[in-house]
Amino acid sequence: MKNKALNRWHLPLVFALLVLASCQHYFFRTTYDSANEMLNRSKETNQIKPFLKAHFKNGEVVIFENEWEMDSSQQYITGQGTHYDVYRKTPTYGPQKVRISTVSLFETNERLKNPEMGRIGALTVIGAADLAVGIFCIINPKACFGSCPTFYLNPNSNYHHSDAEGFSSAILPRLAYSDADALPELPATSNLEITMKNEAMETHVVRGVRLKVFPKEDGKTVLQSHDHRFYSVKNGLKPVKAEGHEGDLLPALLAADRFERFSLAHPNSMKHRETVDLEFESNASAPLGLQLHFRQTLMSTFLFYSAMDDMGDQFSDFFAEMESKGGPLLKRFQRIQKELGGIDVSVWDEEMGKWVFAGTFGEFGPIAIENQLLRLPKFKAHQRVKVRLNMNQGLWRLDAARLCTVEKEVEPLVLQPTELRDRYSGKSEQLPSTEKPLVTNPGRQVIWKFSLPSAGNQWVAFLESEGYYLEWSRSEWVKDKNIARLTQMGVSPESYFRKNAKAYKEYEKTMEREFWDSRYSEKQVVYEGR
């Protein structure tokens, strides 16, 4: 984690050091062999450095205050100052009168303009930034401390490179569910190890983790649909046109490279729809599906934490009630999510001359990038297939889009883990079940071991995890209790979205742009800068 971050900072580090190290003050001192030279040169440059030292041939020196004058006719310099003997042992302060002929060298100096100012300024700025981020993290811990179990093929990766994210919206036992995420290409070994981390201020209750794998076939792959089925697909076509209200988006959507397109929330309301139009060089003769790589921004995180913040010291009461009774309170809580919605997909039917709704992508979580398929209905298209994505502005990040030919639904080979052990102690643990789940607290990392039928790179794999998590209450939340606002969120979300748009824009400014953008320092991220 640190290594990658530091590698990224090596160049700016060296640059900053060089720039700062080179900031030195020159030319503050000038020496003159004679008073005439001092007089002439200062006339030429029309200025003289105000602090004067007259060095005598015998080693003595008179240091004048910055108030002195030269009487060129009488050949004296007079002013307030201090006379030092050759060994600098007996200073005499007072009015000084120095005969110019006894001086072997004149030295003039100018006062340095507080050279520490820049350094103190830099420290002040970084200190203020640290404080601001610290306060922000106290108020919005989820944004700073992650969420949900994160899974990694490389145990040394951090959340920026999380390969899968588990049950992000299961905030109560009664909301527990299983969630499958596509994994990147597996290593060429049949013994696969996947690290699961608890990087949040949460307790994770994991009932099970399993792999769903499919044998790889040339030119084909397997995708999970938005309704959690698996399909064999081929001929993934890149879009030839992609447009949003900000203009051309094509470069961002051509490849699943984490070069993502996202927009910032609308300034007047957090709920505001936007569209992205895609075009593919294809006709609609075969069963088609839209493959999309996407994830959420931090908007949902903001809403989730705002709600808990508003619960204040009744946080546990609300959660206990939702868990035991469910009902209206839980529905209100979930309503927010529904209000903002998913990514609605429509296709342009040329014969009917209108957009035909195809379905909705929707997956909670801002960390791992989802790779899902949405099967398109039958429609007529001659040269180009036109697809419209309709979604809430500022809620989604799009990484890549493909138009695929859907072959058939396929059933996975389900692999249960063969071993579970603690990453640090190496101690083996009992594999979890619904009755005896694995419980992890912040900082815990465990390794799931799987035995594949053959080398991992011969399989397309999905990681499915089942469980829920319990958010840890923070003392800061108690201070900001606001039941009225919480009620407004559940009862009148439209009004809530409008009233909190400004607060979210502030959050978005500091988090969305700096927090996430900083991950891709080598790549440009498209965003709409409203």
Next chain:
Amino acid sequence: MKAVKIFLLLLILSSCAGSKVLPRYDSMNYNYYGAQIKANDQFGNALKGELIAANDSGIWVLQNFDKSQVVSWGFRDHQENLVKIDSSNFYFMHLKDLETYRIKYARSKNYAKMMLLAPITFAHGLISVISFPVNLIVTGSVAIAGSRAYQYNEFDLPKEDLHQFARYPSGLPEGLNPKMLNNGVFGSNLSSPWQKARDVKNQTTPKNEGPKRGALE
């Protein structure tokens, strides 16, 4: 590990800041001593101390007796190329032998402690992936820049201008007794009369009177 190494490196680099024998930057115009010099000759000899004088033949340096200032700056081989004067701490180095040097003319501030604040960024959670290196870069840069402030080396200041930073810029006074030279600590023992003098001045010189600043007739 790399973060820790960089952190330690910057800390070590910055720890050399803050020599107490020099005046602060805002008092240096009243300094009656020479600048501090670290000089190395082509034979591996090294001198560190106050630059007493410099001319076309060489430099005279009063070695510091403050041990904290001479760490690793003891003599090595070829001491015969240095001239030790009157069994004091006073040395002469030939200009033709002088290879590298560094002049420090004012006391730098030690900002290294600020680097210890970088681990506080772990309170930023995941954001510390960004804020920790940023803090290290900024505080480390400031610490290094601070420790390197008020310095010239052989690239900034040619040998022939070294005398400008000597106690006796017009050359070594005739009849100077090296044993009478003391390692000056501006602002401590010998600055007391200066401070007294300033106090006297404040009492006796009315404000807004006296000659115009830097006036030339």
